[in-house]
Amino acid sequence: FLLDEEEMANLPENIGDDILVPMGKDMGGLVYRIQVSPDNCVGCGLCVTECPGKKGEKALEMVPVKEELKHAKLADYMYEHVSYKIDKYPLTTVKGVGFMRPYFEVSGACGGCGETPYYRLASQLFGKDMMIANATGCSSIYSGSTPSTPCNIDKDGQGPAWANSLFEDNAEFGFGMKLAENYKADHLLSVIEANKDDCEPELKELLEEYIASKGNREQERTIVDKMLPLIIASKNEEIKELLDQEGDLVSKSQWIVGGDGWAYDIGYGGVDHVLASDQNVNILVLDTEVYSNTGGQSSKSSQAGSIAKFTAGGKTVAKKDLAQIAMAYGHVYVAQVAMGANPMQTIKAFKEAESYNGPSLIIAYSPCMEHGIKGGLSNHQRQQKDAVACGYFNLLRYDPRLEDAGKNPLQLDSKEPDFNKFKDFLLSENRFAQLSKINPEHVEELMEKCLADAKKRRARLDRML
Incomplete structure (x- = not known):
């Protein structure tokens, strides 16, 4: 938050100069504060892991919740009475977007969930005008648990319109x-x-x-x-x-949101139908590579070698390449993003997809509790970075507008991967690490299969450049 003099004067308590930081010259006397809602914190530690600091000291730290509950009124004041000042920094940057109002808050998802940061980002960028069709799954549960919802409206009554459909017909x-x-x-x-x-x-x-x-x-x-x-x-x-x-006088930003169980499997026919159209809709796939909400079953997005229900000995076939399928149409904007690996690329992809006058597809890599990340989901953004660095997941943007301008529509945003680190990455997650105990006879074969699939995916992209 950025607070002006009037907002400072009306603070419900004295919070001390040590946690109010002057913003410096040409900022009109504004001060900066990070404000956590103490009675909504789930203790996952993700914000502490990710938030940087200065001179070796983190900007945030975990403390006993009872020490902070006394500041609940302060948090309410900040959220309800401090205006969002978005004219100070470019809204194409991580810093600029950080000062935008999130129309998606306090979701009630698992602590450290890999899906919700993408939902929050979309709401910051487009929340005033979003209309959301949300497939049944994790995102429908944490977004529509009656009588609460993380989607909110501002003082002008603007905010997302959200509705949940079924697994099989959400795209329609x-x-x-x-x-x-x-x-x-x-x-x-x-x-x-x-x-x-x-x-x-x-x-x-x-x-x-x-x-x-x-x-x-x-x-x-x-x-x-x-x-x-x-x-x-x-x-x-x-x-x-x-x-x-x-x-209805101001146009809406239409979003179709769901997990990989919906987009890759049960609702794929509808997704394909929408991608084959000429309508200006945005599809956001929160890709956890498993049916998260229904108990951790394997999906077509699951990688070879991964352990899940129905593939208890490790999946034997490759992950479905939904990005390649969508790019084959030629008129669909396609992006693969991993916020922890490249937040600027994620922001750019969301903005490009929404501005594209036609169907767009964003596949967002979303670490999940079902992955069994060593150290827990507080490390999920780092895990995304490692996934991209070793070639497990590729960052890309395919924009048909570039082809119309005589340029290559595909832009690979992740560097040449270091496949030597691939198996170390797999072993950092229990869904792969358990193979040596559960299926020792085929553990090497399955991990080699997963690596070979990753190399093939990258080679297909390289050939398109």
Whole structure:
């Protein structure tokens, strides 16, 4: 948070100068503070592991919760009464995004969950205008546990619209949301076209600007803010029909979200149907490489050699390459991201996917409790970094707009992997490390299979460059 003088003066308690940091010159006297919600902390330690420090001292530390519960009112004040100041740093950077409001908070997921940071990031970037179709699975449980939800709205009533469908039809469900928005947008434009010439000159000019800006949400929002008072005051009664659909005047950001069990397996037919369309929808796959919510069963996203239910001796076939399948269409924006490996690439991929006027697919590598990471999920961002460094997972962005400009649409964002570290990475997770006990006869064969699959995936990408 960045606090101004008035917000400082209204703090409910004296929190001391040692944890209020002046931001320096040209910052208008603002001070900086990290604020944890003590009565919502689950004690996973992920924030402490990840948050940097200065001169060898971490910015955060784990302390007994009873010492901090006394600051609950302070946390509430920070979240409810301190404004989000997003004009100080570029919103294309980790620092800039860090000051944006998250419309996704306190999810109730497993402590250190690898999925929720992506959901939070999407909500920071697009949360004001998001419409979300969420497949049944972990993300539907921690997002829709009645009567609570991590999705919230701001003081202006803006925030994500969230709904849960089934495993098997979530892509179709989100696709239907988009078609419904298209219908409403067409109706709004028809009302404007039929009546703008009979409106007052200033209102007519804004209506024409709105038509020209349709699809650019920031421009739409600026125009709508000026337009609404003039519509209310207009003598043209027909144009006031727009007031009945005021919430639809600014275009929505349509997201279809779910895990790999949905996207790779049970709902894949629907995912493929959406990718084959020309609709402007964004699919976010929270890839844990296993059916996390239903008990840890193997999915088509699981890697060879990994132990899970139904592959108790280690999976014998390769992970399905959903990115390659989607890229084969040619008109789909595709990205693979791992926040812990490259947060800037993750932000860039989310922004590019959302700005692309067509179907987009983001596959987000999400470490899970089912992986059995040594040291626990507090290390899951480091685990993502190691996964990319050894070639287990590749970072990429495939943007059809580049091909239209005569460039290669594929950009590989991860360096040439060090496959010598591959087996060490596998052994850092129990789902692979247990092979030597559970299936000692085939442990080397299965690990070699997993490595060979990784090399093939990388070689396919290299050939596309």
